[in-house]
Amino acid sequence: MPQVPPIDVDGFDLERELERRRRQTERRDLEQSRENLAYSYGNRHERFTAPNPALPPNAIANLAAMRPSSVIPLEEFDAGYDSGTWDAPSRNGEGRYRVNLDTGADSLVCACRGFRTHNHCWHTINVARYIAMRRQAVALERRIQELNEDEEVSGQCAG
Numbered sequence: 001m002p003q004v005p006p007i008d009v010d011g012f013d014l015e016r017e018l019e020r021r022r023r024q025t026e027r028r029d030l031e032q033s034r035e036n037l038a039y040s041y042g043n044r045h046e047r048f049t050a051p052n053p054a055l056p057p058n059a060i061a062n063l064a065a066m067r068p069s070s071v072i073p074l075e076e077f078d079a080g081y082d083s084g085t086w087d088a089p090s091r092n093g094e095g096r097y098r099v100n101l102d103t104g105a106d107s108l109v110c111a112c113r114g115f116r117t118h119n120h121c122w123h124t125i126n127v128a129r130y131i132a133m134r135r136q137a138v139a140l141e142r143r144i145q146e147l148n149e150d151e152e153v154s155g156q157c158a159g
């Protein structure tokens with residue numbers, strides 16, 4: 001690729017300015033997405049992943065691509081995130097079902113009858129969407145951090 005020198009009119013570096021604006025726009029978009037995550041989780045029509053037929057039906061990627069008939073409030077799942085074990089509320093509110101994350105296979109298993117029959121259930125779909133949301137939050141945060149650091153570096157160069 002030929003090297004084109006940046007346009008520099010009276011010290012104005014157009015390429016750098018365009019790059020700065022591009023990063024600014026990306027950061028704003030990412031921050032917006034981050035703010036929308038909890039809302040997206042609350043919308044049962046929102047899919048957090050694309051289904052992957054190469055993976056088993058109970059893989060997080062496939063479960064989080066499904067739409068639950070209703071959404072379990074995300075506060076129910078915060079406590080289990082670090083341990084990979086959740087006691088998901090049952091649909092009728094009586095009792096709970098244990099959902100376990102298999103970290104190696106990145107899949108979920110639930111103790112309910114529906115899961116044993118179908119390899120997915122209301123509980124695992126909800127937990128998978130929650131996990132996918134948390135992972136998206138981490139990815140967004142990482143990228144925003146990168147953009148912030150770039151900004152600081154270029155700010156230092158300019159100063």
Ligand SMILES: [Zn+2]
Nearest residue numbers: 110112121123
């Ligand atoms: Zn279940």
